[in-house]
Amino acid sequence: MSNKYIGKAVKRVEDKRFITGKGKYTDDMILPGQTYAYIIRSPYAHAKVNSIDISHALSAEGVVAVFTGDDIAQSGINGVPAGWQVNFKNGDIMKEPPHPLLVGTGSTVKHVGDAVAVVIAESKEIAADAAEMVEIDYEVFDAVVNPADAVKEGAPLVHEAAPNNIAFDWEIGNPKAEVDEAIANSHHVTSLEFVNQRMIPNPIEPRSAIGLYEPSTDRYTLYTSTQNPHLIRLLMCAFVLGIPEHKVRVVGPDVGGGFGSKIFHYTEEALVTWCSKQIERPVKWTSERSEAFITDAHGRDHVTHAEMGFDKEGNVTALRIKTFANLGAYLSTFAPAVPTYLHGTLLQGLYTTPKIHLDMTCAFTHTNAVDAYRGAGRPEATYLLERLMDLAAHEMGIDPVELRMKNFIPPFDGVNQPGYQTQVALQYDSGNYQEVLKRGVAMLGYEEFRKAQAEAAQSNKLLGVGFSTYVEACGIAPSAVVGALGARAGLYEVGQVRVQPTGKVSVYTGAHSHGQGHETTFAQVVADKLGIPLEDVEIHHGDTETVAFGMGTYGSRSLAVGGSAIVKSLEKIIEKGAKIAAHKLEANVDDLTFADGKYTVNGTDKSVAFGDIALTAYIPHNYPAGLEPGLDFSSFYDPANFTYPFGCHIAVVEVDKETGKVSLKRFIAVDDVGNVINPMIVDGQIHGGLAQGIGQALLEGAIFDENGQLINGSYMDYCMPRADDLPMFELDRTETPCPHNPLGVKGAGEAGCIGSTPAVVNAVLDALWSGGFGHVKDILMPTTPERVWRAMNS
């Protein structure tokens, strides 16, 4: 079968509506009779709500209702749950204190932004004005914001039920004693204490939700800026509001970016849904940006001590890590999985390290919840490994490229060679790590760079190069595996292919596109598999009413899992079509070949087009006996394994010796995301990931003061990467197919973000080392000018 679309840079079909201003995001909707919610939030990180007086607000003209946590509690509503359970080392179940929709009188707020009351009014102006009339008396307590501090004796407690603020502790890898011994026997040990700082995802569309209750049918609709409508419906119905799932429709319309932060079931979604029932009118809440800063789930936030042992030849002998991970005030949907199963399992990296141990303590603090942010656990693992690699190379006087090459796992394709079994539970599917590094180094022009660097070392503008090679686990995930690891949901995907009588094709996927271009990529697969024009295919997503089920989009899973589900349905379509074709052609099914949109009797010119088959399936006058009419199949695809993209990222920076200012001069990325359906879209995904990873290295990072106030909670202080902060990216790729899914694809959404951060920080350090500051081991991220200057002047 010839591919007309697969592998081609097909322009996106979704673009038309976005470039003309016709996209439809949640906040663009105004439903008939709609009211507006303003949520009153705690200005304190830790305080008891002594009293709430809503009387003035309630009597203001245009105010429809005011609800407090007491109202919610009285109606028996639960808090939002975590979707993943991780147990303590000793087997005890993790601490999972309730996360109420609104904190009631007598209870304590646990982070700045914790919701206390909601005002619902005829307009957003009235709601905002009336919110100022609600009087709340707080009794303020001390707060704790750092995960390593939180677990110390005497630290302020976030939840009574979680002594020492420990949500759970956890370990993975070889027995600790073996790793201790291997470290002790190492010729050289590179040791690093560092922080992987807290990141704020900042999709440009702030979250928004509209709850609609229709008394006439007793049905609810929730429009929400989410990455996974079905999961939201399941969690909200079964765990929070206790309403029947078949009475609820959840729609994730156009969504303006997510990066993880719109995966989770947020309290506001349940709140507007509940409120709409109380007042029997639609209720809309749209987050303001200041509000988003203190209510969206954040990412990363690890405090780590890591040691990597080497033998005399530079072979890695062992890796030992102690990390404190901050989970924030409440357990968000995927929070327990991120520092554990999405992080600890990646500590093998691309290396043959024989002994690995991670000791993880996950702590509650008086801050926003921390959950998956683009890469989710894997950037933290990569940062740890790749910082250690460049530092070890520096300490041992070995070239960082050579050190990696020496320690790489040899190439394996997962077909002729088996997958690679790591020390930390995973089995990698296929990889050729040498090749991506080789290509990256060639693109850099390594020798010339080192010459230029030596010259620059004499000036005030130092040059540095940083390397990072990564492997990650995505295409999330085999249900049985994640179930054994504590997931409270399966992680399969659903793909329905409905061939219409005229041969046009409607596809329904449980994946959700919020920038990834599914409407194009998935259509390319369908059009090629059926041999029909791309225009004859339409991809539907984001509505629980039209899509049978789904687990949504995150973990770079949409094509690997969602695309595979569609392929399964396409196979069923083609197989059934063959029976109809055989009947029409008076041939045997086994003698038919389906290619280029028609069934042909082998060795003849007798054929029937796919469109004819579709029509016959719906007008079955002359039809195979016993065969059902119609051509419409739905499939669930549960992957056999994660997929394991890998790559090499190289950063070149210039450091102003006088000011410490870092300028990113070049960024090279050679990624292998398996087979590529649309190279244009894959490159775009890499670009975006790089910008976020570079943002973490150079510009971004949440700063809480000791009282739990987010002191850079606006774009005037939290530095988002802008066009003039970044260079043009230099991209290349290799394609090592995934051996266990039908498309051979691995996933591209997070790769850029996973590999890039350590490359940039390594480059900054390399610049300093070249300039005579060889003693500098670490600079906190973001590597702001002052931090770099201080490192040089310490």
Next chain:
Amino acid sequence: MIPHSFDYKRASSVEEAIEILQNGSYAKVLGGGHSLVPALKLRLNAPDTLVDVTRIESLKGIGIEDGTLVIGAANTHHEIATSADVQNTLSFLAKGASAIGDVQVRNKGTIGGSIAHADPSADWPALLLAADASIVIQGADGTKTVSAQDFFTGFFSTILEETDIITQIRIPIPPEGTKSTYQKFVQPASRFAIVGCAAVKEPSGATRVAFAGVSDYAFRDEAVESASSSGASAEEAASKAAEGVSIMSDHYASEDYRKHLAKVYARRALVEVS
């Protein structure tokens, strides 16, 4: 995102604007709105009346009068950055104006609004101090002209009374051969100055150096000026920068780092004008 309620009045003359200001219990002048509107949206400020002065023709126009560059208070940063009169006479003002905020901010924000707001990290105050500019203020009691030196009085403070309107900024055109520059170390998120150093050196050697972002408000650094004016090298003169003033500190630049930057930027500016 939703301001408190207020009245809006559009003045067609300065006199009308002053009258409205006198009548409101808490009236504020609305220029380009790029300081005031964000504060209203976050409910940090709640005037009962806004007086829009941006359509008062007499507040607009850039031109040269008798050796003085005259800029109307309601001119936008963009208009100033692209004015041939500014570029030909005091190019560093154009350079400074084009370093403010971003394109959209420069298209709407005005010089009058910026200096009235007197943000310590804003660019205009330092630029006008180094330019030895005067500010023309019209108030209930008539019109007065004050030097930029006297205009800025502290952290977000100026000598403006609540009923005053800035009408013009007047800048003496320096002698032929004068060199000027504006060097800005930018706060990457807000794009305000962490350190902005404006320097003007006349052929006589007389030098004016002013800083934005360093202290509670923009200031002329007399130690640097006198050293440079009397022939000290850029390096030597710059080493005297930002001494004896209170230095701001935030998570982008602590006090000692900011002071260090002031010296670096003073040197870079002085090298540029030498």
Next chain:
Amino acid sequence: MEIKISVNVNGKDYVREVEPRTLLVHFLRDTLRLTGTHIGCDTSSCGACTIHVDGVAVKSCTMLAVQADGCTVTTIEGLAQGAELHPLQEGFKECHGLQCGFCTPGMIMTAADLLAKNPSPSESEIRHGLEGNFCRCTGYHNIVKAVQYAAEKMSNEVSA
């Protein structure tokens, strides 16, 4: 206390009563239902709300609707000439200059202002010209290319 304003938006005259505190972006989105102009922040930083007022790019979240009285406004909905896309709209599609689409209208409106002032900008001028607009999806790489595409196309149209 509402004030009557008349505004020409995308070639159409509108007369409406507005509260003085109504932001122009809310007027466009909620009153005129032109929802292509987006709100991404509350500090005049992100540029998602960028439109043209009397021909220049401004952040409509930092302007009151009453300030637009008598003005000519162009939003993303008014950029195409009928069915024919503006070269920037075409460039964003051709060069994959958008992903989630949320920043796109503001980005395109700012780029239009840039090309009006500087028809053949360098890469660095494009990046500097877009400093008032955040995109979280693209890393700006393809946005720069999209603007270059449009600049090229517009200069060909002029010379043709």
